Amino acid sequence: MIDDLIEYDAMKNIAELDLDLAKIGEDIVKGYDMDVESRSGWTGEMKEAMDLALQVKETKNFPWQNASNIKMPLLTEAAIQFNSMMYPAIVPPVDIVKGRVVGEDKDGQKLEQSIRVSKHMSYQIHEEMEEWEEEMDAGLMVLPILGNMYKKTYYSDNKSRNMSDMLSPKEFVFDYNAKSLETAFRKTHVIPMTANDIRKEVVAGNYLDESLSAPVQKDEEREGESAPQVDESTPYDVLECHTYLDIDEDGLMEPYIVTVEHSSKKVLRITTGFDVSDIVTNENGEIIDVPQLQYFTKYGFVPNPDGGSLDLGLGKLLGPTNHSVNTLINQLIDAGTKANMGGGFLGRGLKIKGGSLKFTMGEYKRVDSSGQDLGRNIVHLPVNEPSGTLFSLLGLLINQAQRLASTLDSQVGENPGQNQKATTSAIVKEEGQKIFNGIYKRAHRSLKKELKKIFRLNSLYLAPESYLNVLDGNYPPEMAQVIKQTDYDLKSVNIIPAADSQYTSSQQKMMKAQALLQKIPLGVNPQIALRRALEAEDQPGIDEIMNYQPPPNPELIKQQDESKLNWAKFELDVVKAQQEDLRVQSQAILALAQAEGIEAGNQLEQYKLQLESIAARSEGLGQKANALGTPTAEGMANNEGEQMVQGQP
Secondary structure, eight states, X not given: OHHHHHHHHHOSOGGGSSOOHHHHHHHHHHHHHHHHHHTHHHHHHHHHHHHHHTTOOOOOOXXXXXXXXXXXXXXXXXXXXXXXXXXXXXXXXXXXXXXXXXXXXXXXXXXXXXXXXXHHHHHIXXXXXXXXXXXXXXXXXXXXXXXXEEEEEEEETTTTEXXXXXXXXXXXXXXXXXXXXXXXXXXXXXXXXXXXXXXXXXXXXXXXXXXXXXXXXXXXXXXXXXXXXXXXXXXXXXXXXXXXXXXXXXXXXXXXXXXXXXXXXXXXXXXXXXXXXXXXXXXXXXXXXXXXXXXXXXXXXXXXXXXXXSOBOHHHHHHHHHHHHHHHHHHHHHHHHHHHHOOEEEOTTOOOOSSOOOOOTTOOOOOSSOHHHHHHHEEEOOOOOOOHHHHHHHXXXXXXXXXXXXXXXXXXXXXXXXXXXXXXXXXXXXXXXXXXXXXXXXXXXXXXXXHHHHHHHHHHHOOHHHHHHHHGGGSOHHHHTTOOGGGOOTTTEEEEESSOSSOOOHHHXXXXXXXXXXXXXXXXXXXXXXXXXXXXXTOSOHHHHHTOXXXXXXXXXXXXHHHHHHHHHHHHHHHHHHHHHHHHHHHHHHHHHHHHTOOOHHHHHHHHHHHHXXXXXXXXXXXXXXXXXXXXXXXXXXXXXXXXXXXXX
């Protein structure tokens, strides 16, 4: 029933209800163990890959004790190279979020909304979500080695903000045979928690107060390292399982998040894994579907051709070649060691004391045998020098491994050869980046999904005052008044990463920006072209650079002042001419009135008003001319105006 689901959604811990928690806990742990078993083969390969990438030290006792066991860092080099290229490409230094308008936008309000959302989310990720960039950096190192890494995006009640944690495949488990992460029946985040961490959640009212057995000792022992002992710091394996349950017993399973301690199978918490507003019902109010909220985002390296949900990484693709390279180089070193060390048989005719016979540099030892006896009684073992064929084969394998990992000379910044044209080098590098471009687009697609999860969290939990505090300083007051939390509406704004969906190196960006600058005379917007060039150069403070107003040119100011002065003089001459014309007309009216003996008071009064208006204008022009450098103009204009108003021709 939908009413039951609404009630469950309002509860902090559904496990407080009268439920069969023992069965739920047992089912969750059983399902988790099945998911772990489904990917056991993949897990073993990935453990070897991680040991290879970490250059884990191991003792080798074949062909003799402590034989050479060098591990060529091909996988490590490829992972570092991938991280160094992907990290700055996927995480720009300033804005990481870009808003795109959805639908018609006649009045431009949606565009303004997208700009506000972009600025605010970029600020959130760079400043408020302190762990985001560091977690992404770590994830981009795990991704090329294991082929998979995950981001968990959620709102933290304790920190009162959005969170985004990186999870390795070891920490995040779901069925290997699932078609995709979103459609997997169970998605389990394995959270290591000490007894003290669990107690904090109990006190906060998030977990049930259950009696747990002692945590299980971890058996992950490496060469030269001992397994940790069980004490207060030993963590429990707490399973946060995003799965489906039929708590309301209506025959339809709905999404829930069940938290269980693995060893004891005790249920600690159950919360809803859906949004009530997303529930789909029919005409009779019966529930048809309850979509699951997605908290996890998968970042993949190369899709698995066998249809598995776990992608392939360089550990899988490059591991066998790396192992072969390790074998060859160790054989060459062992052969050289054997050739340098010597060894063989001593005959009975050799008269020397028994035991080990060792020489220091420049030392000679006396023996009782003659030189001929020494030559006849010492037989060296047949030892070959390190094979040139093996050395050639080693070079071939390293070259093939580098081609697969895109770490050839042109990719790591080394000179591919002398007298090679710059355009040729650029073409070679672009061809070498094709593999990387495909992986980059997958990461870009996953980042878009993660940003949309943050967008949704803002629509639910963002405090309006925090939104205003971020944006008020970047917008004028009239725009700040229209900022609302309702800006976070996917019907109006589509969120995408600000990074380009097609990877381009800094040199390529500069070439494109320069080409755009050269097209300014053809009608290209110079402001946009300049901004693109500054972005390609990774210049800090681009907005400050673009808003810069150069100081005025003194010569230009002088010319402008002279032009204004000439215009003021011209306007003053026009006013003086108007004054003279009115004075002549007033004299003619007075003369006519005197000759005919009539009064001309009304007309003179009108002329007087016109003269007052012209005098006021003359006074203003005089002040303007005085300010521009003609102090006599104001006095002249004012005197003439006053005389005319007073009827003094």
